[in-house]
Amino acid sequence: MTAPAKISCRHLWKIFGPDPQGFLKRHGEAPKDEDFARENYIGAVRDVSFDVYPGEILIIMGLSGSGKSTLIRAITRLNDPTQGQILLDGNDLLKATPAELIDLRRHKMGMVFQHFGLLPHRSVLSNVAFPLEVRGAAREERETRAREMIKLVGLEGREDYFPRELSGGQQQRVGIARSLAVEPDIWFLDEPFSALDPLIRREMQDEFLRLQKLLRKTIVFITHDFDEAIRLGDRIGIMKDGRLVQLATPEDMVSAPADDYVREFTRNAPRDRILTVGAVASREHVPVNGVNVLASAKIGDAAALVLSSDKAIAVIDADGKPVGAIDRKRMIAALYPDGAR
Amino acid sequence: MTSSAAVVRPAAARAPPLDLIAMVAVLAALLVLAQLVPVFDKWPEALVIPVRGWVTDFFAWFAQTAKPVTRAIAWLLAQPLALVEALLYRGIPAWKWPPLPWPAIVLGAALLGHWIGGRPLALLCGLASFYLALFGLWPDAMQTLAIVLVTVPLAAISGLLLGIWATRSRRAERVLNVIFDVMQATPHMAYLGPVVILFGFGQVPAMLATLGFALPPMARCTILGIRTVPRDVIEAGHMAGCTPLQLLWKVELPAAERTLLLGLNQVVMQTLAMAVIASLVGASGLGQKLLFSLQQLQIGKAVEQGVAITLIAIVLDRMTQAFMRRNPQRIAPGTPWVRRHRYLVAFGVLVVVTIAAARMFPALAIYPKELTLSYGGPINDAVRWISRNLFPYVKPIRDSITIWLLLPLRDFYLFLPWPVVIGIPAMIGWHFGGWRLALLPVGLLGFLMLAGFWTPLMLTLYLVTSTTVLCVIIGIPLGIWAARRPLAARIINTVCDTLQTFPSFIYLIPVIMLFQTSDLSNVIAMLAYATVPAIRFTYLGLLRVPQATVEAATAAGATAAQRLRKVELPIAFPEILLGINQTIMMALAMVAITALIGSRDLGQEIYKALPGADTGRGLLAGLGIAFIGIIADRLIGAWAQKRKKELGMG
Numbered sequence: 001m002t003a004p005a006k007i008s009c010r011h012l013w014k015i016f017g018p019d020p021q022g023f024l025k026r027h028g029e030a031p032k033d034e035d036f037a038r039e040n041y042i043g044a045v046r047d048v049s050f051d052v053y054p055g056e057i058l059i060i061m062g063l064s065g066s067g068k069s070t071l072i073r074a075i076t077r078l079n080d081p082t083q084g085q086i087l088l089d090g091n092d093l094l095k096a097t098p099a100e101l102i103d104l105r106r107h108k109m110g111m112v113f114q115h116f117g118l119l120p121h122r123s124v125l126s127n128v129a130f131p132l133e134v135r136g137a138a139r140e141e142r143e144t145r146a147r148e149m150i151k152l153v154g155l156e157g158r159e160d161y162f163p164r165e166l167s168g169g170q171q172q173r174v175g176i177a178r179s180l181a182v183e184p185d186i187w188f189l190d191e192p193f194s195a196l197d198p199l200i201r202r203e204m205q206d207e208f209l210r211l212q213k214l215l216r217k218t219i220v221f222i223t224h225d226f227d228e229a230i231r232l233g234d235r236i237g238i239m240k241d242g243r244l245v246q247l248a249t250p251e252d253m254v255s256a257p258a259d260d261y262v263r264e265f266t267r268n269a270p271r272d273r274i275l276t277v278g279a280v281a282s283r284e285h286v287p288v289n290g291v292n293v294l295a296s297a298k299i300g301d302a303a304a305l306v307l308s309s310d311k312a313i314a315v316i317d318a319d320g321k322p323v324g325a326i327d328r329k330r331m332i333a334a335l336y337p338d339g340a341r
Numbered sequence: 342m343t344s345s346a347a348v349v350r351p352a353a354a355r356a357p358p359l360d361l362i363a364m365v366a367v368l369a370a371l372l373v374l375a376q377l378v379p380v381f382d383k384w385p386e387a388l389v390i391p392v393r394g395w396v397t398d399f400f401a402w403f404a405q406t407a408k409p410v411t412r413a414i415a416w417l418l419a420q421p422l423a424l425v426e427a428l429l430y431r432g433i434p435a436w437k438w439p440p441l442p443w444p445a446i447v448l449g450a451a452l453l454g455h456w457i458g459g460r461p462l463a464l465l466c467g468l469a470s471f472y473l474a475l476f477g478l479w480p481d482a483m484q485t486l487a488i489v490l491v492t493v494p495l496a497a498i499s500g501l502l503l504g505i506w507a508t509r510s511r512r513a514e515r516v517l518n519v520i521f522d523v524m525q526a527t528p529h530m531a532y533l534g535p536v537v538i539l540f541g542f543g544q545v546p547a548m549l550a551t552l553g554f555a556l557p558p559m560a561r562c563t564i565l566g567i568r569t570v571p572r573d574v575i576e577a578g579h580m581a582g583c584t585p586l587q588l589l590w591k592v593e594l595p596a597a598e599r600t601l602l603l604g605l606n607q608v609v610m611q612t613l614a615m616a617v618i619a620s621l622v623g624a625s626g627l628g629q630k631l632l633f634s635l636q637q638l639q640i641g642k643a644v645e646q647g648v649a650i651t652l653i654a655i656v657l658d659r660m661t662q663a664f665m666r667r668n669p670q671r672i673a674p675g676t677p678w679v680r681r682h683r684y685l686v687a688f689g690v691l692v693v694v695t696i697a698a699a700r701m702f703p704a705l706a707i708y709p710k711e712l713t714l715s716y717g718g719p720i721n722d723a724v725r726w727i728s729r730n731l732f733p734y735v736k737p738i739r740d741s742i743t744i745w746l747l748l749p750l751r752d753f754y755l756f757l758p759w760p761v762v763i764g765i766p767a768m769i770g771w772h773f774g775g776w777r778l779a780l781l782p783v784g785l786l787g788f789l790m791l792a793g794f795w796t797p798l799m800l801t802l803y804l805v806t807s808t809t810v811l812c813v814i815i816g817i818p819l820g821i822w823a824a825r826r827p828l829a830a831r832i833i834n835t836v837c838d839t840l841q842t843f844p845s846f847i848y849l850i851p852v853i854m855l856f857q858t859s860d861l862s863n864v865i866a867m868l869a870y871a872t873v874p875a876i877r878f879t880y881l882g883l884l885r886v887p888q889a890t891v892e893a894a895t896a897a898g899a900t901a902a903q904r905l906r907k908v909e910l911p912i913a914f915p916e917i918l919l920g921i922n923q924t925i926m927m928a929l930a931m932v933a934i935t936a937l938i939g940s941r942d943l944g945q946e947i948y949k950a951l952p953g954a955d956t957g958r959g960l961l962a963g964l965g966i967a968f969i970g971i972i973a974d975r976l977i978g979a980w981a982q983k984r985k986k987e988l989g990m991g
Contacts, residue, residue: 078576106582117577121595121669131581134591160671178577188580 004090005051006186006218007075010050012084014067014074014242017041020082028105033241044070046242047080052186057212057219059229061265062239067223071239072190075220076111077101088186106135110179110217114191116171118163118178123151125159130176135182142181149177152211169200173207180215189215194224205231226265230274238262250274255334271335272300280334281315281324288314288322295323299334306331364768368761375758382758389793396957400538407539415545417686422491430483435911442699443479443708445692447471450656452691454685458663465659469652477713478627478649482538485545485626486653488616489609492548496555496608501601503556504563505589514564523555526926526970528933529554529618529845530947531963534956537622547619555611562604566597599665604662613654614844618934621951627653631846635937640724640854641717647847654842726856739861747807747860754803759790762799766972773979781975783967794943794965801932801942801969804860808867808928813921816872820879820920821905830880837873845934847869853938863935871927878920882913912988915981922977933963 017023017040027035036043044067052058062068074081075095086093088104096104110131118127126133128149132142150159153173163171172192179187192208193201205228212219223229229236232252237247238261246258254274257263278295292314293302306313312327375382415631427433432440441449473482532550540546570593576591594601620628627650634643667823672681679686699706763786770778785847789798823830848866856862886909894908910917936944942961950959 004699073576076580078579102582102584104582105580109580111577111580113573113575113577115571117571117573117575119574119577119592119596121598123669123671130591134581134583134587160674162669162671164668165671175577178581 003054005087006054006056006089007052007220008049008085009051009075010049010087011084012071012074012086013043013082014070014079015041015043015082016043018087022195024083041241043067045074048084048239048242048244050237050244050247051076052218052220054218057221057232057234059221059223059228059233059236060235060239061223061226063224066239067242068224068239069190072220072222076105076109076188106131107182108185109188110182110184110186111188111189112172112179112192113187114194116163116168116175116195118171118174120163122162123159124155124161124163124166124174127163127174128181130178131182145181146177149181150174150189152214153177153207156273167200168196169204172196172204176208176211180211185218187219189219189221191222191224192278193228201228226269230269231251238265251276251279255279267338270300271337272303273298275299275334277302277315277326278317278323280330281326282312282330283324284312285322286312286314286325288316288320292316292322293326294318299331302326303331303335351830360587360772364772367768368764371764372758372761375760376439382553382797384759384790386793388791390791392792393955393957393961396960397955398957400535400956400960404538411539414549415540418491418495418548419546422487422548425487425490426484429487430480439699439706441692442695442706443474444698444705445695446483446689446693448754449688452454452684452688454656456867457660457667459948462659462663466656469656473649474651474708475712475714476645476649477708477710477715478630478646479708481625481627481630481646482649483655484618485613485628485650488544488548488551488619488626489612489657492551492612492616493605493609494557495548496552496612497559497605499552500556500559500604500608501563504560504567504604507564508567508593514743517560518755521561522971522974523964523967524553525557526929526967526974527963528930528947528966529615530621530933530936530943530944530951531966532615533619533622533959534947534950534959534963537951538956542623544624546622547616549622550622551612551615551620554615555608558607558611559604562600562607563597566600566604567593568594569600572847587799602661606658606665609657609661610654610842613650613657614846617650617844617846618941621948628846632937635849635853638853639717639721640850641715641720643850644720645715645717647850651843651847654844655839658842677740727854730796731855735855739856739859743861747864750807751800751803751860754799755796757799759795761928762802763787763790768977770979773976773983778975778979783971785972789961789965789968792961794946794962797943797946797962798965798969800940801929801944801966803970804867804932804935804940804942805925805928807869810865811868812872812875812924812928815868816875816920816924817879817917819872820876820917821883823876823880824883833876837877840869840873845931846891848931849934849938858939859939862938863940866938867928867931870931871924874920874923874927875917876920878923879913879917882916882920885916886912915985915988918977918981918984920973922981925973926970927976929966932966 013020013024015023020041023031023035023039023041026307030047031041031043035041039159046067048071049224050058055191060068060071070079073079075086075093077086077096081092081094084094088108091103093101119130122130125143125146129137129142129146132145135143147159150156155170155173158166166174172195175192179189189208193204196204199229207294209232221232235247235249236253238245238253240261246253246262248256248258250269251274253262254266254269254271257266258324276295277297277299280299281295291305291309293316295315295317299306305327306326309328312330314322315324315326317323337340359617371381379385383775395752427438429446430440430442432438447467447470450470451463454466455463503517507517511550529550532553536546536550536553574592574596575588578588583592616624616626617628617631619874620626620632623629627646631643631646631650634646695705703709704712763783766782766786767779770780770782783907786798819833823833848870852862852866852869856865890908890912893906894904894990899907932942933944938947939945943965946962946965947959950956950962959977
């Protein structure tokens with residue numbers, strides 16, 4: 001990706017304790033795990049750097065306590081980070097005054113919360129219109145826009161309901177509609193589907209992908225569910241103990257996990273739907289003879305063909321040029337890495 | 342496990358903890374010391390520090406200095422009160438304007454009840470207000486109501502603002518918490534002294550004392566409400582781009598609505614209770630009439646007035662509670678204005694119609710005297726019958742309890758040397774919370790001793806401890822019973838709910854009827870008032886024992902009694918402790934009230950100080966009661982906390 005990053009995090013730290021700034025300075029801006037333990041400080045986010053590109057879904061994945069929630073709150077400045085830089089379209093977000101921050105939130109950011117964060121005393125319509133209301137939009141204008149958003153998330157006819165009258169999935173649809181009401185550039189989702197039943201979660205994930213196809217937002221999405229990360233993410237960052245352990249596409253992560261921790265997550269990943277033929281193909285040259293597979297095809301889609309053939313099959317790129325070959329053995333090894341060992 | 346370890350362990354578990362032995366030893370040493378050195382037995386009169394004189398002088402000086410300010414405040418408060426009084430019962434004689442006709446108020450109350458809580462509440466509101474008219478209590482009731490109606494918004498708004506301030510600043514919260522603790526533990530009556538000095542007698546000082554008493558619960562509920570708004574909701578507000586003010590008004594306060602309304606409910610109830618007690622500083626109204634009736638032992642009248650006060654209390658309580666439970670309702674788009682505001686419209690029509698009707702039929706303007714009823718006569722007869730036929734039997738019981746139980750107990754308290762009295766809570770504090778908690782009783786009780794309040798302090802402790810022990814003996818079995826049988830739970834809960842809405846004053850009426858004046862009457866009045874939390878917390882504590890734990894005990898073959906003793910009670914213990922804590926608080930609150938029927942404790946000090954403008958005496962005695970409450974609260978709180986932690990629930 002060559003486009004300039006929409007969001008850039010540079011050496012972001014969030015430390016909890018009596019004097020976080022002083023603690024960082026004392027340890028040369030790079031305290032070690034022992035330093036945290038000894039002085040009773042908690043390093044919720046430790047030296048995290050990454051970029052998010054326009055139109056991309058970046059997933060931050062981690063177990064509870066890994067710092068993912070603190071990280072998104074640092075980027076949105078719901079909790080000010082201890083140190084580092086957050087560039088939003090090249091401007092340092094941490095230098096924004098309170099007024100500028102409010103302005104940014106009113107126009108550029110939208111956020112969806114795990115427990116929905118709906119205002120219990122307001123109807124669906126009024127909840128969705130809320131961000132427009134606080135930025136001073138006239139009633140007519142904000143309600144028209146809110147109705148559009150409600151229609152977008154498929155809640156037409158429920159405008160006058162109150163949150164308590166809706167199911168969890170419906171409430172989160174309201175949360176999504178509200179976060180989109182100001183037409184934000186950047187969309188933050190903090191474990192948006194974690195509080196929902198598995199079936200509803202699946203449905204909401206599909207809904208999310210549908211919306212993103214329509215809207216093309218720049219997205220930072222937090223989850224603790226690796227399957228969800230794989231399903232939704234363009235790239236995934238895995239956090240552990242406040243550090244970003246690996247940031248990669250699902251395929252790179254599955255085929256080349258950075259360490260045992262990441263490998264543990266990828267073990268049960270649906271490899272057939274993540275890995276492409278090109279990634280597992282050998283570089284040997286096999287004549288192209290009518291039977292061949294595209295390098296960008298998922299191995300699950302090519303499996304029937306490859307497994308039924310006794311010989312290696314040529315792998316070609318989009319232009320039809322051969323780039324390598326794949327045979328039965330290679331494919332099985334890719335699908336069952338543990339069994340092949 | 343080796344056999345020797347198996348033998349050693351139970352023995353070690355059964356031996357009393359070292360702490361306990363040490364404590365008993367220290368107490369014994371203190372007792373001996375008291376016999377040898379008189380200063381360590383009774384604190385000599387000569388060494389009493391004249392704090393109360395200083396406080397009295399200070400208030401006298403302050404009242405003089407601040408006169409322009411206090412006058413201005415009094416004038417300012419008198420204005421809205423005058424307006425409400427004019428509407429409710431006085432009218433504006435100068436302009437020959439009548440007050441609202443009584444049917445407008447009775448039906449208006451019913452209408453309000455219907456709006457908030459549907460037909461049952463409408464009926465309750467309408468009938469209760471009609472009672473006031475029917476039994477000739479209308480003007481008095483309206484006077485009391487006027488104080489409530491004007492004070493409640495003032496107290497609610499100032500409590501709200503203080504609460505908001507506390508949520509914005511940790512330091513403010515800490516300071517306010519300490520102040521509120523003292524304010525809430527100080528009995529109603531102790532507020533009256535300083536207020537009288539500063540503002541004189543009458544309605545306005547009553548309002549001010551009420552304001553002081555009703556404000557802390559509102560502020561507390563505001564803090565609690567705002568702090569318990571879910572984090573997601575607050576963050577959603579931030580991310581929507583709210584300014585701090587928008588966040589407060591559009592997110593935090595509306596989301597905290599229920600807790601705020603709970604605060605309002607408490608403000609209303611406290612205000613009514615105080616408006617009744619404020620009759621002691623010359624606030625006219627139902628409270629004053631009740632006070633007169635009680636002083637003249639006109640029990641029949643007292644019952645009529647007491648029922649009126651209770652009815653008002655129940656109505657106000659049910660209304661605010663129903664309001665709290667209300668959910669915002671969906672309004673179909675396109676509903677016409679009149680339909681959306683039908684209650685307002687109906688009330689407007691009601692007022693116009695009744696005013697017009699009152700012009701034609703004067704009986705509809707002011708409720709005519711000839712149509713009032715009274716059941717005071719039969720009640721008086723009943724009381725006379727009781728005192729003639731029952732009292733001869735009650736009296737020996739009363740006297741023998743007093744002579745054989747209460748008086749020896751009292752003498753025991755008075756005998757105790759002061760280092761022992763201060764030492765016991767200090768050592769308990771040491772045990773549960775270290776030296777900080779040990780210093781608290783030393784400081785507070787020591788101060789009261791130095792200020793010369795030892796004897797009333799001991800008399801108060803004697804009454805409160807006897808009452809608390811009785812409350813526990815009665816309350817815990819009732820709580821257990823309620824937790825066992827749903828039907829019992831329903832009955833007990835209803836009774837408790839109703840008892841809790843009674844202003845404390847009311848409890849004196851039946852006690853005087855049955856036992857006349859004595860220490861036993863005081864104990865019984867306090868008992869009736871203070872048992873409720875002991876019942877309630879036991880019941881709730883048992884209900885909260887995890888179902889799985891109970892089932893595990895049953896599956897292990899425990900009988901119901903074993904389950905209760907070995908599983909449920911230990912787990913519910915911290916909760917029960919908190920109930921006992923509440924019981925002590927309520928008993929202390931009642932101490933001041935029982936002064937009206939004669940006692941010699943701190944409550945009596947407050948009461949006696951009222952007319953003589955002996956501010957120091959009254960205020961310090963009030964603080965004394967507050968100090969006992971705070972010590973009990975901290976010690977029991979630390980104990981409950983410790984148990985909770987040990988059970989893994991904290």
